[in-house]
Amino acid sequence: MSDTAPVQVTEIPDAAAAARRPRRRSRRAVLVIGCVLTASVILLALVSLVWLPFPQSDTSGTRLEGPGAEHWLGTDKLGRDLMTQLMIGARIALVVGLGSVAIAAVLGLTLGLIAAFAWPWLDDTLSAALDVIIAFPVLLLAMLVVAVQGASLWSAILAIGLAQSAVVARLVRILARRVLGEQFVTASRTSGTRWPGVVGGHILPNIAPMLGVNLALQFGIAVLAEASLSYLGLGAPPPNASWGRMLFEAQGTVLTAPVGAIAPGIALVVLVLGVNFIADGLRDVADPTRRHG
């Protein structure tokens, strides 16, 4: 056994660590704010599953009524309750966000890893294909998907997910290549680890924080894209109340009944800002080198 006296493991003195602490605290605060904002929308969507102020297609209210005790946010030009529509819209926004991000994550991760490990010619071909998809406007892609499948919530999710998968694949390829160049990957190979083990044990954990941040950002982008599609009539068809459709329907009465436009607008900002804040905060939580000194 060793004749060397054990070395006391000491913290590396890091003057910058103390300076980083207030910044870390502010990042934690941002994460908490993000969670609160997102949770409020999730709560709204969950409540809508068991309770709604009025039935979804109820048009019994007075047209363009202002906020009051019966209709908390007022009614739209057809006499429908705006709070009811806002709650259903929250459900749709979350479904689109999660669905698109799931498609983008699965497709993007698979394509990105293939490109990172591929022979140069395959990598070049995949990269060129990804560039084309990234350059293609989401709305145009959505129109193509809608032309094939018809306007529906699932067409919107598919179109947004496909467009985002190219962005995710590009990111995964870059990040995976960077990790592959690290000596700990070579060390892992010389330790007898096979490539699937290297991917699962080293590459995925090392790209996960950045990927998580990006997927959270993509979630916000997907919500905005769905709102745009619905605004153009390419999203969830009536009677589904999407926030984008609410904005479209309120644009003619924005001066006389502004709540119809303001409420879905604020809801969009709350959700998108919430997930963006979470994305920012996640980076700290998921990275051990940021958690310690």
Place this chain on the structure above:
Amino acid sequence: MSLLELQGASFAYRRGGPVVHDVSLSLGAGESIGLVGESGAGKSTILSLLLGLSAPTSGEVLFDGIPLARRDRTLMRRFRSSVQTVFQDPYSSLDPRQRIDRIVAEPLRSLGIATGDDALERVAEAVASVGLERDALRRFPHEFSGGQRQRIAIARAIVCRPKVLLADEPVSGLDVTTRIQVIDVLRRLRDETGLALLMVSHDFTSVAALCERTVVLKDGRVVEEGATGSILSSPTTDYARSLVAAIPRLP
């Protein structure tokens, strides 16, 4: 018989000229060889060939007298458990997202040598043998200094009790004091466990401290080979003479 041998090996990158020409060297049990040369001499490429990470374009790598076949899983498993390595950069060779116990245990897991408590015991033993305390096991690499990280890398390399350790400039990124500590650890392991050591370096002083024999490389060719002491005292080639002359001396 040689544990690890390079027989007339050459290597060229696909779109480049040859970087290693007809190199032969052999490493027996308990032997220590220094592979010396300046940057671009082909040292790291030779190490890559010896590690089975690249295949020579001509010539052979022999392990226990058997040609290394990367498709032969049984042979490669035996090879990996017998031949381990320590890399140059202690900041890049440890996965920043894994705790030390997981990093050091990787060869045990991957090669199916030990799991659970048995693996933990062997990890603790390896970490102790490089002079680190047990509480290091639950920490992350960034909590350690460069020298401590290199000790952890050595612990990972010896945890499966290999017969050969290939070290790629293991002390070149360290300050002088830490360099001496890491050389001491390697020397003790070599003496106590009979570990065969091949050390790649551009620094003759580190090689002189650890290796009985030295192979001098220039432009991918062996230009001089012999006992380290005799190369240091009376190098026969101009190139070896210039390397020896470059060793820093006190005024």
